[in-house]
Amino acid sequence: MEKSYVVGIDIGGQSAKLGVVDARGNVLSQTVVKSNDTTDINVFIEHLCTAVEQIIKDAKLTKDQILGIGVGAPNANYYKGTIEHAVNLTFCGKDLVLPFADMVTKRIGLPVRLTNDVNAAAIGEMTYGATRGMKDFIVIALGTGVGSGIVVGGQLLYGHDGFAGELGHVTMVRENGRQCGCGKKGCLETYTSATGVARTAREMLEKTNKPSLLRNIPAASISSKDVAEAAQKGDALAKEIFEFTGNMLGAALADFIAFSAPEVIVLFGGLTKSGNLILDPVLKSMNENVMPIWKNKVKVVFSQLKESDAAILGASALAWELRD
C-alpha cells in the first residue's frame, strides 16, 4: 500500500498537538492531548499513541498508509531520537534522557523521527511554507524563548552532537547582561523573546518617568502582547521597547549572516504578531550591522505556515525524510 500520509506531533510543556498530514500540507485530522498531567513517561506515551490511532481513524486511513511520525519537542536530539533533560516537560525533567522515538515506535509500530521544535518548524517552512525550494535559510522562533533552525545546502544543520542551532544563546550583551535560563548571561533570548520584551518593558517603566499606557498594568503581569497593543495605539514608550528589541535582534541576525550567508531569515512565533513594530527595527539594525557585501541583500520574512497548523505541519514534515 502506498504510504502517502504522515503524522506530525508537536510536544509543548502544556499539551501535545498532533495531526495527520498529506503531501501538500493539508491537515486531515487533528487533536490535542495533555502533556502535563503525568510524570510517568509510559503513561504519556500511551495517551499519545492512543490519540495517534484515533486521528488516523478520523482521517479514514489505516496505519499502513502512514509513512511515519515526525515529532518536534524541546531538547530533542535528532541523531539519538531522545528527549534529554527537558525541564519544561513533567514526564522528563532535568535528569532524564528518554529514548522517545524508540518508545513510540515500540508502542505503535511506525518509524519515528524526532527533532527540536524549531528545527521542525524550519523543515515545515521548507516543505510547505515561506522557503519552499530554498536551500539556505534560518528560522528564528520568537516565543517564550528564542530558538532557531538553520538550513544549509537544503539540509538541516544538526552539528556534531545534534544540538546545533542554539542561536537564542549567543551572547549579545557582554557586560552586565541579563541572566538567562541556560545559565549564561546576556543571551539573545533574554532580550528578544516574548518574556524578554516584557522584561524590557518593566525595566524601562522603572528607569524612566515617561508616561505610558503600560503604567495601567501591574508591572509583574505585563506581557509582550500588552506592549504590542500599547504600541499599536501609538504609545511612545511601547514603541521604544520594540525598537530596542528589534535593534538587538537585527544586530544578532547580522552576525548569523556572516556565518551561513542565508537567502532568507524567517521569523516565527508569538512575537511576530506585532508585525512591522518588530520587523522595521530588525531590518534597519540588521542592515546597519551586516558586512557591506550583504547590505540590503538578505530578506527577513514572517513564517507562512497557517498558524493553527504550524506546529503539526513542522513536525510532520520531518517524517517525509523517511521516504529516502
Add this chain to the structure above:
Amino acid sequence: MEKSYVVGIDIGGQSAKLGVVDARGNVLSQTVVKSNDTTDINVFIEHLCTAVEQIIKDAKLTKDQILGIGVGAPNANYYKGTIEHAVNLTFCGKDLVLPFADMVTKRIGLPVRLTNDVNAAAIGEMTYGATRGMKDFIVIALGTGVGSGIVVGGQLLYGHDGFAGELGHVTMVRENGRQCGCGKKGCLETYTSATGVARTAREMLEKTNKPSLLRNIPAASISSKDVAEAAQKGDALAKEIFEFTGNMLGAALADFIAFSAPEVIVLFGGLTKSGNLILDPVLKSMNENVMPIWKNKVKVVFSQLKESDAAILGASALAWELRD
C-alpha cells in the same frame, strides 16, 4: 590515463604558491610566482600557467595525469569561479569581477575549482590534516585578518551566495569598537588578527605606564611576533595582551559553537605560532562563555598541515572534488 595528481595554487597579495600534490598530500614539486608585479590579469594568468606547466614537468608528469587545479584566493567565489573586488590583489582591485577559473582553464586546458583561502585550508585540514574523517568543524585563520572555513556534515558551508563563513566580521564590541577594513566597527578581526594584536599592544602601551620589553620597539613597528617573543621572555604586559586577545577569541568561539556545534575548532595562521600563550586563554574564555551543554566538550587544536606546504595543500584538496 589515471588522473592521480592535482595542482594546488594559493594566491596571496605578494605571491602565488603552487605545487603538484599526490593523493596522500605529498607535494611533489612546487614554485612561487609574483602576484604583485602586474595590474593586467592576462599577464598574471600567463605567468601562473607557465609555472603550472613547469611544476608538472618537474614532477615528471604530464597534463593528462592531472585531475584538476584547486585555487585558494582572497574574495573568491566557489559557485561562480570568480575573484571579486579583491583590494589586496594588484591585478583585481576593488572594482573588478574576474572569471578566474574560466581564464585558467582556457589557457591551460584543465578544470579549475576556486574558493577563498581559508575554505581551502578547511578542505586541506579535512583531507590531509587535523580533522581527517570529521564532518563538523570550523577552521579559524588568524593572520593579517581573521578568516574562517566552516564544515558541516562533511561539506564546506558556502551559503546562498558562496560567501558564507566570514567569522572575522562578527561584531564583538558593540560600542566604540575598532574600525575594521570591511567598513564595520568592532569586528573580531580588529582584535584577534596579527594586526589586531599589534594594535592592542600599542593601545596598552599608551594607556598604562607598565614596564614592558615592548617599549624598546618603536610603537608603529610593533608586530604580533614581537609581542609573542616578549611574552615568552615573561613580559607581563605582553602576556596581558595575549590574554585579552584569547578572551575575545574564546568568547567568539562560544557563539560559533551555538551555531554549528562543531566537534573541533582548528586554529590556523601566523598567530598560532604563539602556542599556549593564545590557546590557554582561548580555551578558558570559550568554556566560560559557551552554553552549559558544550562546556569542555569542544576541542580547540592547531592546524596539523606542515606549514611550508599548508597553503598549497589546502588549495589542492579542492581539486579532488573534481573526481565526483
